[in-house]
Amino acid sequence: MKGLYYNGTAAEYREDLPMPVPEPGESLIKIHYSAVCNTDKEIRKGYRPSFRGVMGHEFVGEVVSSPDPVFHGKRVVGELNAACGTCIYCRTGRPTHCSNRKVLGMDSKDGCFAEYMTIDTSLLHIVPDELPDTQAIFTEPLAAAMEILTQIHISPDKNAAVLGDGRLALLTAQVLALTGIDLTVIGRHPEKLELFRPFAKTTTCGEKEGYEYVAECTGSESGLPQAMELVRKKGTIILKSTYAGKVSLDMSMAAVNELTIVGSRCGPFEPALRLLKDKKIHLPEIELYDLKDFEKAFASPAFKAGFAFTD
Template sequence: MTPPGTMKAVLLTGHGDLDRLEYREDVPVPQPGSGEVLIRVRASAVNNTDVNTRTGWYSKAVCGDTNAAAREGYDGASDADGAWSGALSFPRIQGADCCGEIVAVGRGVDPARTGQRVLVCPMHRPQSSDDPHALFTFGSERDGAFAQFTTIDAEHAVAVDSALSDIELASFPCAFSTSEGMIQRAGLGAERVLITGASGGVGSAVIQLAKRRGAHVTAVISPSKAGAVGDLGADATLARDDALPVDAFDVVLDLVGGPRWPALLEALSVRGRYVTSGAIAGPIVELDLRTLYLKDQTLIGSTRQDARVFTDLVGYIERGEIRPVVAESYPLSDIRIAQEAFLKKGHIGKISLHVP
């Protein structure tokens, strides 16, 4: 196909409330540069990182949970560190999840890739940087999939062979790669694992990926969602206010943080591994160092991912080893409504977006 000159897209115009998200129909279609491909986006999804970036929650001036001002934004949040990697340039097209089709290629890319159905790896090292720790997130440091067209380095557009729908495939990239990254960092095997925030996009993904490795999964969720997470493979559930058993888990995969955080280390066994990739209940926690050193525990932060994380994930999809969990879907033009639904936290899995 010959791409049009303009496209429909959602622009994030700055940090703040939902009004910062503007649906436009006159946004120029990007052109693929050297080594890049142009993708016709078919579907995307909503993630915590989209909301956190919009509100400026990543700013160190913010100490509250991710929902405290998720509609209107956070007072005092600084533009200098409002995104997870620092300052962003606006307007920005968000959307870390992308399922689509390659419709054009830049210089140096095999033209035979045109027509491939692809998923975009949402997190990767920028080719232009000499810093081995530099990291770009699709939809944050560069424009993402809340648009009809997007560009990405060809190596990060990974071909996928699956009978799943575009909406279903778009539920995988961000949540499942975050989850797989946590699990690979933990070195999880057939062990006892506790998962917090287990009903969201990442939490529901972690359950499936942990069970794939033979783990015994205990999920912390609201009681009304116990049946659904059991269907995903959880062996046991605990309500959010339940007392956690002491020394009961080899690994804790935590997406919540907040005031109950000390109990997670008490629940972790001697030589247990704790991995975090989120703090929806608040980023500031209290640590008793005696628990950490007397139990020889390991604390691991998980953001950066080895390249194998995403290629492994696509393999799991193609072999049917994991399944999508889509709670609702909305047209891209209803992005504000979709984020409102996301913030109610009544869903299990992902809220997806149809791209026209």
């Protein structure tokens, strides 16, 4: 089987990977498309040094076999975290933080940068018939953006800023815009900011202490320090970036200014699928590559790059 394997220090294209065999409760998926996430790039930089296996966690595929007949032959997307169901976090309604979880393409579980993969059946979601694969591939990152709305109450009579002008920023900004809030997107690239103009104000220079909410979506270690300058006293920072690195901060700013900092990652899939099906979210097309050209996919400046698996 063809796949992109992380060996602990580097990603390597292989054609000798064994066909995955489902464990009890798992389904076998034939991958149609898989997409590169910034987290995948961070894994190559050492974000998950103990991981060995097939990379990738954003996918659309077809169910080949499943213990649940509802899924047989269906197009599906899937969540990342397979929880144990017994630890303190599972017992208290926080399964995505399960102490023993397996995470697709990141921790103890092969991911979707391969022709086939297995996944816990409870993590699958059926793709609506009218939603094409090339849009359904955005379900996981859109769900992550929607997690913000499950974590904090966004008061639409206040204002917000999204810091960043890349993929995560575009998804996060569109989700926040659905609340009707006064929204500003702060980026570095005027050509990228054009994508945000239909639903937000855009600028390359934000206003210091100008925003009640700041969603940090830069994917850079400079993002959080900048967000702390942009947010108002007693305001809220939503930290969406995942990167392998350390940040030096004057944490007295957080205490003295009484800031709330909320880490935010995985989110609800069904609402994300509905928004995509109803065309409430507008995204550029994914740029697709053959798996053996993974270096080009990882280096692509496109809004989203990924892999197409053909017979």
